[in-house]
Amino acid sequence: xxxxxxxxxxxxxxxxxxxxxxxxxxxxxxxxxxxxxxxxxxxxxxxxxxxxxxxxxxxxxxxxxxxxxxxxxxxxxxxxxxxxxxxxxxxxxxxxxxxxxxxxxxxxxxxxxxxxxxxxxxxxxxxxxxxxxxxxxxxxxxxxxxxxxxxxxxxxxxxxxxxxxxxxxxxxxxxxxxxxxxxxxxxxxxxxxxxxxxxxxxxxxxxxxxxxxxxxxxxxxxxxxxxxxxxxxxxxxxxxxxxxxxxxxxxxxxxxxxxxxxxxxxxxxxxxxxxxxxxxxxxxxxxxxxxxxxxxxxxxxxxxxxxxxxxxxxxxxxxxxxxxxxxxxxxxxxxxxxxxxxxxxxxxxxxxxxxxxxxxxxxxxxxxxxxxxxxxxxxxxxxxxxxxxxxxxxxxxxxxxxxxxxxxxxxxxxxxxxxxxxxxxxxxxxxxxxxxxxxxxxxxxxxxxxxxxxxxxxxxxxxxxxxxxxxxxxxxxxxxxxxxxxxxxxxxxxxxxxxxxxxxxxxxxxxxxxxxxxxxxxxxxxxxxxxxxxxxxxxxxxxxxxxxxxxxxxxxxxxxxxxxxxxxxxxxxxxxxxxxxxxxxxxxxxxxxxxxxxxxxxxxxxxxxxxxxxxxxxxxx
Amino acid sequence: xxxxxxxxxxxxxxxxxxxxxxxxxxxxxxxxxxxxxxxxxxxxxxxxxxxxxxxxxxxxxxxxxxxxxxxxxxxxxxxxxxxxxxxxxxxxxxxxxxxxxxxxxxxxxxxxxxxxxxxxxxxxxxxxxxxxxxxxxxxxxxxxxxxxxxxxxxxxxxxxxxxxxxxxxxxxxxxxxxxxxxxxxxxxxxxxxxxxxxxxxxxxxxxxxxxxxxxxxxxxxxxxxxxxxxxxxxxxxxxxxxxxxxxxxxxxxxxxxxxxxxxxxxxxxxxxxxxxxxxxxxxxxxxxxxxxxxxxxxxxxxxxxxxxxxxxxxxxxxxxxxxxxxxxxxxxxxxxxxxxxxxxxxxxxxxxxxxxxxxxxxxxxxxxxxxxxxxxx
Numbered sequence: 001x002x003x004x005x006x007x008x009x010x011x012x013x014x015x016x017x018x019x020x021x022x023x024x025x026x027x028x029x030x031x032x033x034x035x036x037x038x039x040x041x042x043x044x045x046x047x048x049x050x051x052x053x054x055x056x057x058x059x060x061x062x063x064x065x066x067x068x069x070x071x072x073x074x075x076x077x078x079x080x081x082x083x084x085x086x087x088x089x090x091x092x093x094x095x096x097x098x099x100x101x102x103x104x105x106x107x108x109x110x111x112x113x114x115x116x117x118x119x120x121x122x123x124x125x126x127x128x129x130x131x132x133x134x135x136x137x138x139x140x141x142x143x144x145x146x147x148x149x150x151x152x153x154x155x156x157x158x159x160x161x162x163x164x165x166x167x168x169x170x171x172x173x174x175x176x177x178x179x180x181x182x183x184x185x186x187x188x189x190x191x192x193x194x195x196x197x198x199x200x201x202x203x204x205x206x207x208x209x210x211x212x213x214x215x216x217x218x219x220x221x222x223x224x225x226x227x228x229x230x231x232x233x234x235x236x237x238x239x240x241x242x243x244x245x246x247x248x249x250x251x252x253x254x255x256x257x258x259x260x261x262x263x264x265x266x267x268x269x270x271x272x273x274x275x276x277x278x279x280x281x282x283x284x285x286x287x288x289x290x291x292x293x294x295x296x297x298x299x300x301x302x303x304x305x306x307x308x309x310x311x312x313x314x315x316x317x318x319x320x321x322x323x324x325x326x327x328x329x330x331x332x333x334x335x336x337x338x339x340x341x342x343x344x345x346x347x348x349x350x351x352x353x354x355x356x357x358x359x360x361x362x363x364x365x366x367x368x369x370x371x372x373x374x375x376x377x378x379x380x381x382x383x384x385x386x387x388x389x390x391x392x393x394x395x396x397x398x399x400x401x402x403x404x405x406x407x408x409x410x411x412x413x414x415x416x417x418x419x420x421x422x423x424x425x426x427x428x429x430x431x432x433x434x435x436x437x438x439x440x441x442x443x444x445x446x447x448x449x450x451x452x453x454x455x456x457x458x459x460x461x462x463x464x465x466x467x468x469x470x471x472x473x474x475x476x477x478x479x480x481x482x483x484x485x486x487x488x489x490x491x492x493x494x495x496x497x498x499x500x501x502x503x504x505x506x507x508x509x510x511x512x513x514x515x516x517x518x519x520x521x522x523x524x525x526x527x528x529x530x531x532x533x534x535x536x537x538x539x540x541x542x543x544x545x546x547x548x549x550x551x552x553x554x555x556x557x558x559x560x561x562x563x564x565x566x567x568x569x570x571x572x573x574x575x576x577x578x579x580x581x582x583x584x585x586x587x588x589x590x591x592x593x594x595x596x597x598x599x600x601x602x603x604x605x606x607x608x609x610x611x612x613x614x615x616x617x618x619x620x621x
Numbered sequence: 622x623x624x625x626x627x628x629x630x631x632x633x634x635x636x637x638x639x640x641x642x643x644x645x646x647x648x649x650x651x652x653x654x655x656x657x658x659x660x661x662x663x664x665x666x667x668x669x670x671x672x673x674x675x676x677x678x679x680x681x682x683x684x685x686x687x688x689x690x691x692x693x694x695x696x697x698x699x700x701x702x703x704x705x706x707x708x709x710x711x712x713x714x715x716x717x718x719x720x721x722x723x724x725x726x727x728x729x730x731x732x733x734x735x736x737x738x739x740x741x742x743x744x745x746x747x748x749x750x751x752x753x754x755x756x757x758x759x760x761x762x763x764x765x766x767x768x769x770x771x772x773x774x775x776x777x778x779x780x781x782x783x784x785x786x787x788x789x790x791x792x793x794x795x796x797x798x799x800x801x802x803x804x805x806x807x808x809x810x811x812x813x814x815x816x817x818x819x820x821x822x823x824x825x826x827x828x829x830x831x832x833x834x835x836x837x838x839x840x841x842x843x844x845x846x847x848x849x850x851x852x853x854x855x856x857x858x859x860x861x862x863x864x865x866x867x868x869x870x871x872x873x874x875x876x877x878x879x880x881x882x883x884x885x886x887x888x889x890x891x892x893x894x895x896x897x898x899x900x901x902x903x904x905x906x907x908x909x910x911x912x913x914x915x916x917x918x919x920x921x922x923x924x925x926x927x928x929x930x931x932x933x934x935x936x937x938x939x940x941x942x943x944x945x946x947x948x949x950x951x952x953x954x955x956x957x958x959x960x961x962x963x964x965x966x967x968x969x970x971x972x973x974x975x976x977x978x979x980x981x982x983x984x985x986x987x988x989x990x991x992x993x994x995x996x997x998x
């Protein structure tokens with residue numbers, strides 16, 4: 001709902017501090033077209049900024065940064081606290097007076113009264129920064145599921161933070177060096193794995209954590225994580241829990257002073273939301289979808305049929321490759337960190353924005369929560385099989401090596417690597433979802449600098465907190481890796497590029513806490529059985545369709561119209577891409593590096609990055 | 622310098638042995654910052670969280686199926702000791718003492734064995750006993766364990782030194798009753814709360830939650846609004862639910878399920894008294910955590926818990942089989958009339974428990990032990 005940033009203990013002149021803050025503000029313009037604000041501490045050594053997209057209390061009373069009447073606490077925050085009315089009522093009972101109808105004021109007063117622990121009571125998504133004039137401390141918090149982003153950089157006792165990575169670079173206070181470990185992670189998984197970012201020493205505040213900075217030092221505290229239970233539950237109870245929590249979540253996500261729309265595809269996740277919303281909304285629901293000329297990818301007809309069934313006000317946008325190409329450079333310019341996804345959300349967000357919407361709901365997360373990906377079936381099988389082969393360790397490993405050497409399909413290569421490695425769930429997960437193998441990463445890395453470790457081993461040995469079953473571990477990985485590092489981040493950045501707030505009812509703390517109690521075999525029934533049973537209103541023309549998601553005919557576009565660009569990558573890359581998303585992976589990384597003028601430590605100059613021809617290199621500024 | 626540390630569990634789950642193992646790694650690292658520490662965790666099937674990891678390398682063996690794991694673990698220990706020739710082996714898993722003994726005989730590698738709780742109170746295997754007798758140093762986490770371990774091995778008590786467990790005081794500190802838990806469990810801030818946190822397994826029924834449940838039946842006659850919160854999960858759950866029904870306590874007992882690590886402190890701060898009258902605790906680290914949060918505790922007087930409450934100085938000791946005694950202790954504590962006044966001084970409780978069992982004290986003890994074993998000279 002906003003862009004936030006701050007600079008604490010700047011150790012700069014007041015003018016220079018203001019300039020840095022203004023630069024941050026300018027870079028976050030797109031996130032908040034409605035209002036902007038700046039706060040400077042009494043001693044002129046610290047400051048906060050905000051660019052506001054007004055959703056709750058659209059008057060000036062909701063202005064940020066906001067301060068307590070006694071001048072002690074000052075907040076800049078991005079997100080939505082859906083239970084803010086209930087919290088407000090409690091505060092009023094305790095004697096608090098309110099000047100606005102915003103959730104910002106509720107957060108501020110909760111913190112003033114109850115300290116950092118107050119975040120445990122927030123139902124919603126948030127990235128919060130609060131400066132305490134008396135303690136001279138800064139509090140940063142990021143919501144449990146990481147829907148909203150917050151990046152920070154610490155150096156010489158100074159703390160710098162913002163909603164996106166690029167604004168930090170623009171202050172000139174962060175050396176723009178490439179993080180090799182982050183590059184490894186990106187090449188292995190297709191998205192930069194948190195808490196790393198592509199810029200060295202810039203880190204993401206982990207989801208479900210808060211940070212307290214004081215006297216030049218900071219301390220992180222974890223307050224939430226995904227934890228599945230294995231207590232037995234009857235099927236009917238599971239369905240009841242699923243329905244109840246979905247209904248509540250959709251209802252919660254409609255809290256707004258401005259109209260709310262819904263992205264509708266042909267899939268069950270968004271259809272379920274529309275089905276439930278139609279029982280909640282007091283006025284017409286507005287739905288949006290994208291369709292293509294290519295019938296293999298076109299879900300527009302199904303979405304239209306669903307829309308008319310639930311009597312929504314529906315808008316459809318026909319996208320052909322010419323229009324898409326026109327949007328592509330814009331998309332790249334708005335990307336904060338690269339990922340191999342995001343273009344879908346970018347287009348759909350533009351559609352909603354053009355129709356005058358500020359808030360949209362999406363079905364993101366449905367697959368992660370209800371087991372819609374193949375990984376849920378395949379990874380556990382792979383891991384169990386590999387473990388059973390443990391006694392034949394040598395056989396397993398040499399089979400693995402063969403698969404890597406003798407077959408050229410990327411998927412087979414990854415499977416091969418998996419067999420040579422310890423049979424952890426994280427390794428199995430990577431084998432399913434990964435992009436490049438560690439060997440390939442090793443060959444690609446010299447292009448991005450020759451110093452430092454390659455980070456592959458540590459990236460693949462990803463720790464999963466103990467869960468009852470391997471299936472639960474896969475769930476955990478899907479939610480904290482793919483969903484967080486890729487889908488949620490892309491959604492946040494791409495929707496904010498169009499000053500649109502994207503809300504995700506499936507990625508909701510209360511819903512997940514309820515669903516966590518359902519044992520894996522019920523929760524992850526193939527075909528998202530639990531979801532289908534919990535929302536019987538989903539029409540039969542949507543049920544039983546193979547998973548599509550917001551699939552775009554990328555492959556055809558890339559091999560068709562944008563061939564020359566990707567051709568160059570194909571020929572110049574030390575590792576043959578072999579398919580369009582590996583190609584895109586490299587292309588997006590190169591764009592990020594050129595757009596942000598990142599220094600690559602001791603790069604081999606012979607392997608200079610190709611100019612893509614699609615991105616203007618003067619985008620920044 | 623290279624040190625190998627053999628543990629049953631390192632990362633998965635929560636328990637005294639895990640905590641001890643992790644603190645030993647930390648302490649050894651603090652004593653010898655340049656040492657290379659290699660941890661072998663028999664039952665872990667996941668790699669450690671690299672963020673806080675101090676060990677140079679951790680080898681989890683939990684991916685092996687249980688029937689093969691023991692052999693696989695033993696082979697791994699032997700193979701790595703052969704290659705790396707550590708200067709010392711520390712094992713908190715006494716059943717592998719024979720392996721350590723072979724390495725001691727073959728390569729002269731000294732080893733330390735640490736007894737934790739029930740696993741050393743009775744040692745059926747002659748081979749293990751012989752191996753333990755040959756250890757360079759034997760340690761026990763409490764006086765009670767020390768006595769029983771000595772008897773089980775067949776040596777004199779003074780052949781074993783005591784190394785009490787420790788805890789992280791920054792993670793456990795006093796705070797007002799957390800609002801989010803009050804809301805979650807539907808409690809009013811003035812309602813009195815008794816808390817037990819334990820794994821619900823019949824093998825571990827020795828934790829004493831049955832007795833607390835029965836005692837609670839009397840407690841709630843005095844305090845009709847009191848609640849008993851039983852945190853933890855396990856196979857014993859259904860039987861406990863039946864017991865609650867039998868005692869007609871439904872609605873006043875809250876079973877929370879598994880309490881994740883990041884909510885532990887909040888739960889301690891929610892209660893008015895922490896009760897775990899157990900019979901099989903090696904030490905009872907939960908008491909340290911509760912005391913560090915300034916809470917009164919009730920512990921059993923038959924096991925290692927005695928040490929945790931400094932023999933009754935910091936907490937109330939009761940006969941874990943005597944439901945009436947447990948009930949009486951709880952009622953006295955909750956009504957503010959218990960003769961042990963320190964129970965009502967949270968800051969003092971915290972101060973005392975840190976002085977006795979804080980990390981600094983632990984490092985000192987570990988350093989002393991290593992010195993006596995001839996390491997680092």
